Amino acid sequence: xxALYSRLQNRCTLGEFTRQRDNLAFITVDRDQxxxxxxHLRDTEGFLHLVLLxxxxxxxxxxxxxxxxxxxxxxxxxxGLRVLLPRENTSxxxxxxxxxxxxxxxxxxxxxxxxxxxxxxxxxDEFILEGWNNIPPYRREFDTLKYAEETYRDRPGRITLDPxxxxxxxxxxxxxxxxx
Amino acid sequence: MKEELQKRMVKTPDGQExxxxxxRDYYCEAPPTVQTPAYTAIVxxxxxxxxxxxIWILGFGTGCGxxxxxxxxxxxxxxxxxxxxxxxxxxQSNLFIIxxxxxxxxxxxxxxxxxxxxxxxxxxxxxxCTINGGMYWDSYNTIKRLDDYLPVxxxxxxxxxxxxxxxxxxxxxxxxxxAGKAEGANIYAENxxxxxxxxxxxxxxxxxxxxNW
Numbered sequence: 001x002x003a004l005y006s007r008l009q010n011r012c013t014l015g016e017f018t019r020q021r022d023n024l025a026f027i028t029v030d031r032d033q034x035x036x037x038x039x040h041l042r043d044t045e046g047f048l049h050l051v052l053l054x055x056x057x058x059x060x061x062x063x064x065x066x067x068x069x070x071x072x073x074x075x076x077x078x079x080g081l082r083v084l085l086p087r088e089n090t091s092x093x094x095x096x097x098x099x100x101x102x103x104x105x106x107x108x109x110x111x112x113x114x115x116x117x118x119x120x121x122x123x124x125d126e127f128i129l130e131g132w133n134n135i136p137p138y139r140r141e142f143d144t145l146k147y148a149e150e151t152y153r154d155r156p157g158r159i160t161l162d163p164x165x166x167x168x169x170x171x172x173x174x175x176x177x178x179x180x
Numbered sequence: 181m182k183e184e185l186q187k188r189m190v191k192t193p194d195g196q197e198x199x200x201x202x203x204r205d206y207y208c209e210a211p212p213t214v215q216t217p218a219y220t221a222i223v224x225x226x227x228x229x230x231x232x233x234x235i236w237i238l239g240f241g242t243g244c245g246x247x248x249x250x251x252x253x254x255x256x257x258x259x260x261x262x263x264x265x266x267x268x269x270x271x272q273s274n275l276f277i278i279x280x281x282x283x284x285x286x287x288x289x290x291x292x293x294x295x296x297x298x299x300x301x302x303x304x305x306x307x308x309c310t311i312n313g314g315m316y317w318d319s320y321n322t323i324k325r326l327d328d329y330l331p332v333x334x335x336x337x338x339x340x341x342x343x344x345x346x347x348x349x350x351x352x353x354x355x356x357x358x359a360g361k362a363e364g365a366n367i368y369a370e371n372x373x374x375x376x377x378x379x380x381x382x383x384x385x386x387x388x389x390x391x392n393w
Contacts, residue, residue: 129321130285131385137320145318151382152324155312 001025001077004045012037015082026067026080034083035093038068042098046072047079050098053105055113059140062087064115068095085115094120112138181387208393212369215299217360224360231274231300232357233263235350238273240293243280245306245340257343262350270296275353278330280340281309281322287329288383294330295392299365302357304349305335314339328378331364331371 005017005027015028029037041047047070056065068081085092094117096103106117111127114136126132135142168175187201217224241249252259253266267273270293282290294303305326308314313324326332333356336349356362368375372391380386 126385128283128285130288131383133384142320144320147320148313148318148324151320152313152322153328154317155325158312158317 001079004077004079007045008037008040011040023076024078024080026082028082028084031083031085031092034068034081035095035098037081038070038095038098041070041079046074047077049073050095050102051078053095053102053109055109055115055138057087057113057138057140058084059087064090064113066092066109066115089116090114091116091118094118094123096120112136114139185387203389207389208391209389211372211391212295212299212365212393214366214369225358228358228360232354235262235264235275235302235353236267236273237264237275237277238270238293238297239266239268240276240290241279242282242286242290243307243309245277245279248306248340248343248346249277249279251343252346257347259347259350262347262354264350270294271298273297274300275302275304276330277304277306277346278310278326278332279306281307281314281316281319282326283321284323284382284384285321287323287379288388291329291379291383292388292392300357300362301365302333302353302362303330303364304353305332306346306349307341308337308339311335311337323382329375329382331367331375333362333364 001019001022001024002017005014005025008014008027012033013030014033015030017028018026020026049071051069051071052067053069054067056067058065064085064087066083066085068083070079070081071077072079083092090113092115094102094106096106096117096119103121103123106120107123107125107127109115110117110120110123111129111132117123129137134147137144137147185202187199189197189199191197219227237249241247249266251257252264259265274297276290276294276297278290294301303326305311309316309322310326310332313319313322316322317324323329334349334353336345338345341349353362376390
């Protein structure tokens with residue numbers, strides 16, 4: 001993987017390199033470097049398979065991280081490319097022309113994080129949230145619990161037990177270990 | 181509202197033009213009505229026995245619980261020996277098993293399918309998710325109480341219940357039907373406005389008829 005990294009470094013400036021395993025590594029790249037780099041990896045380096053495209057919400061740093069995970073089936077290598085984007089009015093170049101399947105990921109990211117991918121097919125169509133009128137639910141400022149409590153009615157009588165304590169009480173009722 | 185549900189002019193292959201209004205033309209406008217027993221008690225009792233012995237399930241899996249229904253169809257558990265079978269269309273089935281968590285998107289399809297089933301019809305809530313939300317109690321996208329949206333005859337607890345629990349549930353449902361207490365369709369008709377109000381509270385893009393018969 002290190003060899004691949006230095007090969008890529010000759011082509012463009014790369015950011016941080018993180019080695020997870022012998023056959024899995026992540027590289028941070030700049031936004032405008034990404035599309036040419038993906039095309040190069042697909043056409044020349046044999047990373048033919050787009051495994052996933054996902055986002056991470058770094059709310060403290062006010063950034064979204066997009067992760068493009070690629071797989072080289074022949075060499076059994078996985079390479080993740082990370083792109084950091086500002087959190088406000090985020091938009092990113094679409095890669096549906098490289099992998100048509102990316103359009104589905106991009107549609108999901110548009111709905112769940114509000115990241116726009118101009119030009120991606122059907123990117124503004126509803127994916128699983130029909131008629132959603134709130135902020136995108138995967139953004140971390142969205143309070144899932146509060147929304148669920150306001151929208152869906154609870155059934156009274158639900159209790160939460162600490163699993164460890166509950167099993168101790170069930171299995172060894174005579175021994176009062178810890179708490180209670 | 182979706183384009184295919186809007187009022188519009190259509191042209192037939194031989195050149196005729198006419199106006200269609202899908203919501204009025206394709207669906208029944210009248211809300212469901214309460215069906216009172218039509219015969220004497222003893223005849224109704226025979227009917228109820230027959231109903232309990234022919235539970236036909238709509239082949240519609242909503243959550244992970246749908247996987248528990250597959251082994252029931254096969255020789256290991258063989259639900260067919262209880263008169264239980266799966267049907268491909270709501271028009272032929274009388275039992276709707278809500279098998280696990282129910283997302284709002286699926287709820288919409290569930291309501292459409294439920295309303296297309298013929299009375300008398302029954303609903304089983306399978307697993308914790310249909311009872312109080314289960315592990316999805318804090319989810320933005322799944323309902324917590326199934327009985328807010330559909331009349332439920334029977335709940336089967338567990339996460340997930342095993343196929344044996346479902347078989348026991350069928351036996352219990354038969355008892356309820358034989359006792360004449362499985363009045364889900366009538367409860368739905370009686371409280372139709374309440375159910376509709378609850379359904380519309382969570383289904384934000386209501387683009388279907390009031391009643392999908």
